[in-house]
Amino acid sequence: xxxxxxxxxxxxxxxxxxxxxxxxAVSAQQPTPSDDEVNAIARQLYCPVCENTPLDVCPTxxxxxxxxxxxxxxxxxxxxxxxxxxxxxxxxxxxxxEPPRTGINWLVYVVPPVAFLAGAYLLFRAFQTWKRLSKEPxxxxxxxxxxxxxxxxxxxxxxxxxxxxxxxxxxxxxKRK
Amino acid sequence: MLAQFGFGVFALTxxxxxxCVGAAVVGYFDKSDRWVEAAxxxxxxxxxxxxxxxxxxxxxxxxxxxxxxxxxxxxSNEMPLYLKITALWGGQAGSLVLWSxxxxxxxxxxxxxxxxRDRDLLPWxxxxxxxxxxxxxxxxxxxxxxFARWWQTAGGDFVPRMxxxxxxxxxxxxxxxxxxxxxxxxxxxIHPPMLYLGFVAFVIPFAFAIxxxxxxxxxxxxxxxxxxxxxxxxxxLSLGLVLGMxxxxxxxxxxxxxxxxxxxxxxxxPWLTGTAFLHSVMIQEKRGMFKQWNMLLIIxxxxxxxxxxxxTRSGVxxxxxxFAQSAIGPMFFAFIGITFVTSVALLIxxxxxxxxxxxxxxxxSREALFLLxxxxxxxxxxxxxxxxxxxxxxxxxxxxxxxxxxxxxxRANGPLxxxxxxxxxxxxxxxxxxxxxxxxxxxxxxxxxxxxxxPVVLAILGVHNWIALxxxxxxxxVIFVTLFEFWRGVHSRQNNQNENFLVALWQLAGRNRRxxxxxxxxxxxxxxxxxxxxxxxxxxxxxxxxxxxxxxxxADYTLRFDSLAQFPYTDGRIVTRAALSVFxxxxxxxxxxxxxxxxxxxxxxxxxxxxRSTLADDLYVVLVNWENVSSAQAPFKVYHxxxxxxxxxxxxxxxxxxxxxxxxxxxxxxxxxxx
Numbered sequence: 001x002x003x004x005x006x007x008x009x010x011x012x013x014x015x016x017x018x019x020x021x022x023x024x025a026v027s028a029q030q031p032t033p034s035d036d037e038v039n040a041i042a043r044q045l046y047c048p049v050c051e052n053t054p055l056d057v058c059p060t061x062x063x064x065x066x067x068x069x070x071x072x073x074x075x076x077x078x079x080x081x082x083x084x085x086x087x088x089x090x091x092x093x094x095x096x097x098e099p100p101r102t103g104i105n106w107l108v109y110v111v112p113p114v115a116f117l118a119g120a121y122l123l124f125r126a127f128q129t130w131k132r133l134s135k136e137p138x139x140x141x142x143x144x145x146x147x148x149x150x151x152x153x154x155x156x157x158x159x160x161x162x163x164x165x166x167x168x169x170x171x172x173x174x175k176r177k
Numbered sequence: 178m179l180a181q182f183g184f185g186v187f188a189l190t191x192x193x194x195x196x197c198v199g200a201a202v203v204g205y206f207d208k209s210d211r212w213v214e215a216a217x218x219x220x221x222x223x224x225x226x227x228x229x230x231x232x233x234x235x236x237x238x239x240x241x242x243x244x245x246x247x248x249x250x251x252x253s254n255e256m257p258l259y260l261k262i263t264a265l266w267g268g269q270a271g272s273l274v275l276w277s278x279x280x281x282x283x284x285x286x287x288x289x290x291x292x293x294r295d296r297d298l299l300p301w302x303x304x305x306x307x308x309x310x311x312x313x314x315x316x317x318x319x320x321x322x323x324f325a326r327w328w329q330t331a332g333g334d335f336v337p338r339m340x341x342x343x344x345x346x347x348x349x350x351x352x353x354x355x356x357x358x359x360x361x362x363x364x365x366x367i368h369p370p371m372l373y374l375g376f377v378a379f380v381i382p383f384a385f386a387i388x389x390x391x392x393x394x395x396x397x398x399x400x401x402x403x404x405x406x407x408x409x410x411x412x413x414l415s416l417g418l419v420l421g422m423x424x425x426x427x428x429x430x431x432x433x434x435x436x437x438x439x440x441x442x443x444x445x446x447p448w449l450t451g452t453a454f455l456h457s458v459m460i461q462e463k464r465g466m467f468k469q470w471n472m473l474l475i476i477x478x479x480x481x482x483x484x485x486x487x488x489t490r491s492g493v494x495x496x497x498x499x500f501a502q503s504a505i506g507p508m509f510f511a512f513i514g515i516t517f518v519t520s521v522a523l524l525i526x527x528x529x530x531x532x533x534x535x536x537x538x539x540x541x542s543r544e545a546l547f548l549l550x551x552x553x554x555x556x557x558x559x560x561x562x563x564x565x566x567x568x569x570x571x572x573x574x575x576x577x578x579x580x581x582x583x584x585x586x587x588r589a590n591g592p593l594x595x596x597x598x599x600x601x602x603x604x605x606x607x608x609x610x611x612x613x614x615x616x617x618x619x620x621x622x623x624x625x626x627x628x629x630x631x632p633v634v635l636a637i638l639g640v641h642n643w644i645a646l647x648x649x650x651x652x653x654x655v656i657f658v659t660l661f662e663f664w665r666g667v668h669s670r671q672n673n674q675n676e677n678f679l680v681a682l683w684q685l686a687g688r689n690r691r692x693x694x695x696x697x698x699x700x701x702x703x704x705x706x707x708x709x710x711x712x713x714x715x716x717x718x719x720x721x722x723x724x725x726x727x728x729x730x731x732a733d734y735t736l737r738f739d740s741l742a743q744f745p746y747t748d749g750r751i752v753t754r755a756a757l758s759v760f761x762x763x764x765x766x767x768x769x770x771x772x773x774x775x776x777x778x779x780x781x782x783x784x785x786x787x788x789r790s791t792l793a794d795d796l797y798v799v800l801v802n803w804e805n806v807s808s809a810q811a812p813f814k815v816y817h818x819x820x821x822x823x824x825x826x827x828x829x830x831x832x833x834x835x836x837x838x839x840x841x842x843x844x845x846x847x848x849x850x851x852x
Contacts (some may be wrong), residue, residue, distance in 0.1 A: 037816075093579050098580070104574055112589055
């Protein structure tokens with residue numbers, strides 16, 4: 001990371017230096033943006049050097065300088081969108097917390113809901129098939145039970161007793177009322 | 178000499194694991210009990226052997242053998258003894274050794290059980306566990322050898338090698354670099370073993386599942402045999418995740434606990450399939466349904482366990498967790514591919530044998546709701562998996578890397594988590610088999626009414642965030658349903674058995690541990706959800722540079738900067754500590770001491786927040802160490818985290834619920850003994 005910082009520092013100084021002259025003129029007229037105003041934008045950007053770290057909490061020197069750059073740009077009167085676009089132009093789409101909705105990036109947004117809906121559809125179809133198949137009256141005792149196979153209750157009841165247990169509870173409660 | 182011994186032990190164990198695979202396969206196909214028994218005993222021997230290797234490594238760490246590259250990289254003279262011992266898993270090579278050690282321990286434990294009735298499964302359980310063990314040992318021997326030592330080559334370079342490079346001179350540094358400061362935290366000391374315990378324990382049900390597939394057993398015996406292993410795996414994985422969250426909250430200094438970082442997600446993914454599996458196996462036990470699905474879930478869980486270790490250890494995705502990067506990626510990738518394809522092929526081969534014994538009768542039955550729960554867990558898994566691998570795909574296709582950050586996961590997973598909570602409330606009220614909309618509705622309306630009142634009251638009190646209102650209504654719903662279920666059972670026992678409330682509660686939970694333990698776990702989950710909703714939706718933050726005597730406001734708190742001190746600590750770090758007075762209105766509440774520690778040996782700083790923690794909120798103050806700090810003025814970042822403590826309280830409740838659910842049943846033991 002340090003090596004990257006060394007590479008990026010001159011780049012930053014170059015950019016900062018170029019932007020400096022108009023900034024001085026403008027900042028004389030506008031109050032310096034507060035840390036909170038800077039962080040509000042920095043929070044939405046990701047450190048271009050250390051991945052998966054938002055710019056507002058990144059402790060590296062480079063990020064400190066980028067926050068100062070945001071402050072300068074805010075003082076210049078640049079909008080949030082301008083500042084974000086500036087970072088995207090210089091460091092690529094990776095500085096955004098989500099891929100921009102263009103080209104192949106659409107896949108990131110489309111695949112999960114499509115996969116989920118496909119799963120839901122398959123499940124629904126399976127339900128329909130099962131319902132068609134289950135024409136015989138339900139006894140509740142689909143599976144044989146034994147103390148070893150059904151340890152949910154101490155006496156080793158199967159689902160018949162399991163449901164009966166609940167029914168008995170209900171019955172007792174009704175009687176009390 | 179000791180290093181060579183340790184390396185030799187690992188190499189020998191690797192060969193032994195390979196032998197176990199061969200012996201078990203020969204034993205199965207030749208129907209030779211002697212070969213199978215040889216494989217079993219070989220498996221048992223791996224544990225003492227790896228233990229010997231681990232003890233050797235621990236001794237070298239504690240005694241400061243800095244000539245070994247691993248010892249040099251994770252310990253230093255000033256580190257206390259406990260940190261030198263836990264440095265065993267503080268680096269890449271050590272954590273892979275830990276994996277192997279736990280694997281051999283669990284595999285040995287499972288081979289010690291009585292196998293009479295399930296003798297046919299034994300060889301394949303040995304094969305799966307031995308292959309997994311051999312794979313991790315091969316990584317240790319070939320790529321990440323903790324016993325490699327420093328050599329100076331003829332060209333003057335320092336290289337770590339097990340054996341002398343040509344013209345190499347052995348080098349023995351007087352001190353080491355020391356453990357990464359970020360890892361010197363109780364949460365991070367326990368977090369990796371917990372996570373690995375969870376990861377490794379999931380190998381056991383997977384091994385039994387594969388054994389059942391190979392031998393063609395279509396019953397649910399493999400599930401019953403590994404029920405407790407599954408629960409233990411789930412417990413440790415859950416605790417590993419929570420400890421990781423706590424570590425992040427305490428140490429990383431960004432006021433949160435979960436950043437949807439790829440490595441966090443890699444540990445979360447097997448938890449998702451594991452949780453789905455835990456619910457889904459109940460349907461197979463009760464109704465003989467979803468056999469194929471359960472097989473697929475455990476295969477996925479195993480693949481994700483290896484994938485999780487791969488992401489954490491290979492450095493393929495750079496993130497805050499990627500402390501270690503190495504060249505083991507391709508090995509992992511091949512192993513995941515081969516085991517996954519083989520397992521799925523085996524499942525397809527047995528697909529028809531694993532048909533359901535009964536069919537689904539109602540969309541409102543408990544099994545239908547469990548299936549819906551599974552669908553939702555799979556939905557979260559798809560979001561997580563896709564979010565993690567998409568940046569790689571993007572980089573491969575376009576050459577440009579993108580970030581898939583928290584907004585994506587929050588937006589996609591939020592509704593799914595909400596639906597999961599709704600199911601958590603509805604499912605306990607449904608019955609197995611036939612359950613109609615009417616019967617379910619009858620059971621639902623009572624707990625629904627107080628749950629609906631909660632958001633109304635919150636709205637009147639000034640909460641107008643609709644996500645929060647829905648979230649808290651769902652939390653209330655689950656709590657009311659669960660308490661209602663407890664009350665129903667206790668009330669009935671009080672009437673039937675004439676027991677007092679506490680005795681009735683004890684007896685009820687004692688006789689239905691799995692059910693009521695499960696309910697307690699549900700309660701713990703929604704208590705955690707209270708904390709998550711609080712911090713995610715209502716966290717506020719502010720940052721300001723303060724001169725001594727100046728104040729900063731957040732929520733209804735005022736913090737005054739009193740002083741700043743810098744001093745060296747006994748372990749070599751330089752501590753910069755600020756003192757702030759906290760007020761609520763005019764009432765003085767106490768002092769907070771945010772600090773940052775600088776470790777000159779490694780050149781790394783560490784931010785430690787000052788935290789005032791109550792049930793209502795946390796006041797979390799960070800000394801922003803990378804800005805300009807002096808004794809006269811310093812920048813502070815303050816977070817107000819409402820309700821976050823409920824996250825940690827919920828995790829403690831979770832352990833209690835687990836103990837209730839997993840405590841051995843007397844009848845079950847007796848039955849197992851008979852078998």
